[in-house]
Amino acid sequence: GPSYNIIPEPVRIEQKQGMTQNLRFDIKNAKLDPSLGAEGYALDITPQGISIRYADKRGLENAKITILQLEDQLGASPAGIPCGTITDKPAYAWRGMMCDVARSFMPLEDLKKFVDVMHFYKFNVLHLHLTDDQGWRFPVPGYDRLKTVASTRGPGDGGGPGWMPASSGMYTAQELKDLVAYCKARGIDVVPEIDVPGHNQALCEAYPELFCQNPSADKVEAFKQTQAYTSKNDAQKQELLTAPQDVKTRRSGGVSYHLLCPQSKEMWKFYEAAVKQLADIFPGKIIHLGGDEAPAERWELCAACTEARKAKGQKNTNEEMRGFFKDMTSLLAKYGKEAQFWFELEDDFYQKGQTVYTWRLGKTPATVNATKKAGLKLVLTPGEHCYLDYPQLPGHSNRGWMPMVTLEKCYQLDPTQGKPADQVDHIVGVHCTLWAEQLPTLEHTLYRAYPRAMAVAEKGWSPKSAWSWERFQQKMEAHKKPFEKRFGYTLERTMDNEPAVKP
Ligand code: NAG
Incomplete structure (x- = not known):
């Protein structure tokens, strides 16, 4: 028994x-x-x-x-x-949790509490999503507007889906070093993420010169005739053609069209300074470069990019993306760092041996095969099991679009993918995300993170022979009271005890 x-x-x-x-x-x-x-x-x-x-x-x-x-x-x-x-001993060496401090700043003391809980379930990687459209959270020497402009966000527009309370804040380098030491004492590595070339509107408001500039009137007129333009709604059309000088730190979720310009010397100078700073703070080998959701229309339109593609013999913006990731990877290598990326299935953007994350709904089986073939290592973060910003009980807000990810759904994660070992030996482990567009505080974050992260923890640690949904539920019940005593935080999840999102 x-x-x-x-x-x-x-x-x-x-x-x-x-x-x-x-x-x-x-x-x-x-x-x-x-x-x-x-x-x-x-x-x-x-x-x-x-x-x-x-x-x-x-x-x-x-x-x-x-x-x-x-x-x-x-x-x-x-x-x-x-x-x-x-x-x-663990089945997988990589058992991570991502905290999205870009969308909603989390004070250092709260981050440490987040670490305490993940530590209790034997997670060993804290992934800090430090930059995004909605905020930039670490200082880079010589770039003061990161603090004065890019680390401050007003409240989201209106109520309902896409609405977010205002959030501001930036860590000092010293605070981040404290966090690294705190994690190290608990056997946890810290992986910082700077998301490139998209997801960067906060940076764009502060330093628009790092982004693709507006195309000529001729080019815009021609573009307006294309399906890529006419198929978009009015808001998208407007966003797409906004000059970088007019872009503001984003106050809703969604995907930005504004990409870093690989032809901007200032851009490379800035990222060199940013990477140098990260290397100074984070002793780990890895810097996550994001790389997700970067629609290429502005690279298509950009005069400098168009010329460079021609000169380099790049046939399209996919080849440009591959080149850009390669150059960013080389920049990291100068500081002894390795790049990781969110995997975008459609395209062959990555270098053999790199580690990528599978995340898109429905794409994991294909991604497992494609990454094996391409010689990539893979972290499992499938939206269906590991996106813990999604609702966990029927009746919880799905923010207008999110799929339901029940505790049982999390427990159904199978890191072996039901395949022979030699087809999945590139899978290094499991990883949860807590995207924070709608998670303004630690309390909101823990509410969505647990108990579901406990299920993912078991799948990353225990061999298949030790899995049991029945036993897991009993153990989780038994953890409720002591968890509350230890962390001052309840594991009870009911129809109506989720903390509200208030302005
Ligand atoms: C994804 C976005 C992320 C967003 C999340 C919300 C990735 C790699 N990208 O589309 O920025 O916060 O959905 O669940 O997840």
Whole structure:
């Protein structure tokens, strides 16, 4: 029968005779044992207390978390919990959560609370989405308008879908270094993201010269005759032809047409300074470059881009995108960093060996195959299971368009994709997103993040043989009370206890 209420479920549990009320351990007696495998640990739970073996620094952290969860269980059953041994290590090396501090700024203290909870479920990557249309959140020396212009956003237009409370704020470099240290102490890596070449209206308001400039009147007239233009609605038509000098930090969700101009020297100078700054703050190897949702109409229209495509023999804007990603990747390499991207299925934008994320609804099976063929590594963030900004209970707001992602739907994530191991050996792990257009505070974010992230955590950690939806639900129920005590935050999700989005 059920023994330990541990999420994610350990690889192996051997129950022994007897019960214990004694979960004490002496960290000085913990034994290093690399044979347990990366991040692995083993616990011997006896009436005399617990002894620990661990494979590495993270393994020791994981052992401590498991013991905390056992303490919670003992708290609920004072007669004792069963004796036994636990031998454990993660199925996947990458278990991440993305926090979108660009759409809604989150003060450092709140970010640390977000980290505390993800740590409790053995996530090991914090992905910070630091820039987007709605805000720029870290300083770059010499570019003061990032703070005075790009880090401030007014409230969204009107109520209903697309409406967002105002949000302003920028971290100092020192605050971000504090966060990195806080995460490091808990075995968590931090991956910063700067989204290029789209998703950048905040930057555009501050520094319009980094973006494609308006095309000539002739070109605009000709463009107006094309299907690409006539098929758009009036608002889209207007946005598309707005001069970068008139673009404002975006106050709704959606996709911006304004792209960085790969032909702008100032643009490369700016990103060199930005990458240098990120390299100074974040010791990890990775910088996520976004790369999602960058409609290419303005590259098509831009005189400088058109000329450059011709000169370089690029047949179209897809080839231009590939070239741009390659140049950005080289810029990162100068600072010892590797690029990651949100995968856009339609096109072959990436360099062999790079890591991309599958995210688009319905696209994951095809993406798994395409990335395997292209020699890419893959992080699983399918919208159907891992987009935790989506509603979790029928009756919760879907913001006008979002699909329902119930806890059970999250638990249905299968990182093996039901395929033979050699077809999915490029999958490095699982990742949740908390896009924050409609998540203005930590409270809103945690409400949507949990308990669903616990399901994703189990799928990233536990082997298939240890998965059980029935058991998972029981364990989640058992976590509710102690979770509230630990984090001062409820795991109850009802029809009407979601915090409202207020101005
Ligand atoms: C996606 C956008 C994201 C947005 C989210 C809302 C990606 C890679 N891009 O379309 O900017 O916040 O939807 O769920 O997810």
